[in-house]
Amino acid sequence: MYLIRLDDASEYMDVEKWGRLAVLLHRYDIKPIVGIIPANKDATLVSKYQRDFDFWKKVDVWHSKGWTIALHGYTHVYSSNSGGINPVNFRSEFAGLSLDEQREKIRCGMRVFQEHQIQSQIFFAPAHTFDMNTLEALKRESDIRIISDTIANDIYKLDDFYFIPQQSGHVRKLPLKLLTFCYHPNTMSEKDFNILEGFIINNREQIINFDDLLFKERKLGQYDKVIRKLYFSIRAVMSKLRG
Ligand SMILES: [Zn+2]
Numbered sequence: 001m002y003l004i005r006l007d008d009a010s011e012y013m014d015v016e017k018w019g020r021l022a023v024l025l026h027r028y029d030i031k032p033i034v035g036i037i038p039a040n041k042d043a044t045l046v047s048k049y050q051r052d053f054d055f056w057k058k059v060d061v062w063h064s065k066g067w068t069i070a071l072h073g074y075t076h077v078y079s080s081n082s083g084g085i086n087p088v089n090f091r092s093e094f095a096g097l098s099l100d101e102q103r104e105k106i107r108c109g110m111r112v113f114q115e116h117q118i119q120s121q122i123f124f125a126p127a128h129t130f131d132m133n134t135l136e137a138l139k140r141e142s143d144i145r146i147i148s149d150t151i152a153n154d155i156y157k158l159d160d161f162y163f164i165p166q167q168s169g170h171v172r173k174l175p176l177k178l179l180t181f182c183y184h185p186n187t188m189s190e191k192d193f194n195i196l197e198g199f200i201i202n203n204r205e206q207i208i209n210f211d212d213l214l215f216k217e218r219k220l221g222q223y224d225k226v227i228r229k230l231y232f233s234i235r236a237v238m239s240k241l242r243g
Contacts, residue, residue, distance in 0.1 A: 010040035031209040035072030038112035042076035068210035070122035074105040083130035094130035102137035152224040171199035
């Protein structure tokens with residue numbers, strides 16, 4: 001089964017591309033998980049896009065369409081070189097920071113959501129990087145107990161958290177029970193839109209929504225561990241090749 005996740009929605013985004021993607025997903029009745037940056041201060045986004053004063057109204061529309069809203073960090077500014085417990089990248093807004101610093105970020109992010117009457121059950125960190133303090137901060141400052149991230153075959157539970165694995169940045173077939181495709185609409189090209197739509201047309205039956213997920217008390221198994229090891233080995237080789 002496949003899930004679609006959209007990253008980096010905020011007051012500073014490519015409104016046209018987000019609109020185009022919303023139309024595309026609506027055409028096939030697909031409801032993605034969308035990660036919202038509560039207080040975007042990421043210079044690469046803030047300096048690139050005009051502030052969208054209608055942003056929070058758009059979030060209401062997404063919510064009414066059944067999209068699942070996730071807390072995507074607080075400011076989206078990287079403050080460490082840590083990879084944390086999901087070292088997909090070695091930069092993070094969260095991993096490596098003290099529990100107090102992380103609690104502050106989660107608290108402030110949740111406050112922004114509350115100001116806009118947004119309910120959220122899911123968190124995913126900028127650059128996919130977080131650590132055990134992030135989970136503790138979420139526990140103390142929010143009701144969020146679901147993370148969209150990490151490499152695995154299917155949803156699993158660790159500590160008090162359910163993890164919905166997130167394994168690919170574009171549509172593809174892989175021998176995994178639940179595969180989350182993570183898109184960044186701000187940087188999608190014409191080709192990306194076309195490939196995504198082609199995949200949807202051919203695989204619509206296998207694309208599910210957050211509300212279809214079953215959260216069972218499954219622990220990580222041997223197959224999950226093999227996949228994870230393979231993923232990070234391939235990633236290490238690829239980054240060496242890129243120099
Ligand atoms: Zn992001």
